[in-house]
Amino acid sequence: MPVQTMPRPAHVAEGAIQIHSLITGDPEFDAFRAASLEYSDDWQCFTGFPVVSNWSLEDDAAPLFEEGLRALSLKAAxxxxxxxxxxxxxxxxVPVDEMTHAMLAQAQLLHRIAERHGVTIIHQTDQxxxxxxxxxxxxxxxxxxxGQPPARYWLxxxxxxxxxxxxAGLxxxxxxxxxxxxxxxxxxxLAAA
Structure with a gap:
């Protein structure tokens, strides 16, 4: 099987910007964003978000959502x-990937948005x-x-x-x-004590 030649970064960037714009301009984008951020009660990963220094769900969720959207847009491009x-x-x-999981958990909304714009969202955990x-x-x-990926999240x-x-030691x-x-x-x- 031949090795896939990856597209030039400039071509990927052009497609990713367009995909990002289509998703953020969709009538259901606000609902998708709100649902993704609401998923926070279930964000109990011990090795994804906690690798961010001074991690704060309240402060980091919204900017990390943007990074997750950019990552999904790059992959789709x-x-x-x-x-x-x-x-x-x-x-x-890792922290950006963790956010994409919260976004992908909004399966119905994301599927409808992607389908409306002819975008294929790619993510398979074992890949x-x-x-x-x-x-x-x-x-x-x-x-x-x-421009430059935010080093806080793109570790x-x-x-x-x-x-x-x-x-792990802690x-x-x-x-x-x-x-x-x-x-x-x-x-x-503990309950018996």
Missing amino acids: VYALTSDDQAAEISIA EHTDYMSTGYTADCYRAAW DATEVAQRRQHL YASIGMGRSGREHSIKFEE
Whole structure:
């Protein structure tokens, strides 16, 4: 199978800007944005958003929503240029990827918006790449579209790995194993006490 040649960042940027504009101009965009941000009560990931320094859901949700929308627009633009969903799974920074999950959870709204504009939104967890680097292809495409990616959210994968290691140590110190994937708390014993 031939290796997919990735489109030039300038071409991706042009498509991403157009897709972003179509989505934000859609009559259901405000409802989509509100629903995505309302999802906050379920944002309990221990290794996605918490890698952002001084993370605050109240302060960071809205700007991170914009970054998630830009990421989805970039991926959709790559797909539009290649018709290859694996090629469209470009590298995304972990906090931005986490926000796209909150957005994708608004499946009906996002599907209707995308369908109205002939846009294909790409995301498949087992195909995603969270190995984003500020010197890589995604960053080049982003810069061509919107300028420098905000470093607060577009963290290099090497930095994310260090921060996750630090978080894992902190979680372990309070009895949370495997970065929140398990614990040994027996709630029945707490209730009986």
